[in-house]
Amino acid sequence: MSLLIRGVAILPGEGPFIPEGFILIDGDRIRALGPGTGLAADEVRDAAGMVAIPGLVNVHTHLALSTFRGLADDVRLFAFLAETRKRWGTATMEETFAAARAGCREALHSGTTCLYDSHAISPQPVAMAGRDVGMRVVGAGSARSTWFGAPARDTFADVLRETEATAARYARRDLMYVPSLAAHSPYHCTAEQIQRVKTVCRERGWVFAIHLAECEEEVQLIRQWTGKTPAAYLDSLGVLDERTLLAHAVFLDVDDIGRLAHRGSHIAHCPKSNAKLGDGVAPVPECLRAGVSIALGTDSMVSNNTLDMLEEMRFGALIHRGVHRDPTVITARTMFEMATLAGARAVGLDREIGSLRPGKKADLVLLALAPPLARTEESVLSELVFHATSRDVRTVIVNGRIVLDEGECLDAPAATRRAPEAE
């Protein structure tokens, strides 16, 4: 089955901008794109006036919390964690699946085609929701073994068992579900557990994720326990490399930034969540200057209230300009790269997704952006980052399949729409 989209402006993320051209999709991959009207195909779509971009990659979510919006709007992170735990801790698999499904649908509406999710114990409800809605998911169970340093149940064995079972069931060559493993954070995991999780990731070739340096209280705790900054502490454990994804990294000193650049670890920058929780503003311009890889995430629907990556790009661009009192400190292009190719790199899928290129997976979004003064690369980037909303997202294609059209989700056939079996 082939699909030809023609008459469309293309911002491919790699290679030159195409003011008017075509994209030919064959099965799950892009076969060709370029200026002109393209070749014949089974289905032809006229997308005149639309702009095609690579699907956005959200590198930090907790979809299980998607139905708890508004639960903890005005508390700091540590109180937030206690509050949300009461809710997800008692949720059934069916409830978690329903939450994950709602989250995937909302994410699709803002042009997200791939997300990285971590959740306590089992990634199965999220893997299932992704398949149901047509969202590409890199999903992790998230291990923990302490509660702010106090002994707590070590969940590593359960998390590994569940992650392997989910991988066996959902991980296919189509890469619609890709397994990963997370350790929650330096304050919910022992050093030994963090290393154990990373070791398994190295053995399996999985991305390893962990929350890092999210709030001031965390920095104080880790300094008290180890005499180090959170980033220096993780480095001393030997877990920082180019297959490590660090969520937040709000508190980094100059040495930490050098360390992350040297190790090649990726930051999941979540500017809205950090602002809402009153954590602070991550030193993103400084990290970019030092060569640290930065991707973009929303975090959960409780600390963000949306999973809208268009809004996240805009908020990121604005807050760094405001804080630095410098409109050149982050450009629209930089935010777009964070939300696409850098995200794909952070989740280990940059050879497959993150840009529109022949041979890559057909994960793309068609937007009806406001008519520009002139349709140039700069005007499209400006529209996308400083003006576009999810209302402008008309069509979303994931793995060659149209999963949202005319602004509406087209879910998988009802036959596959069932809750995962109870564990």
Ligand SMILES: [Zn+2]
């Ligand atoms: Zn998180």
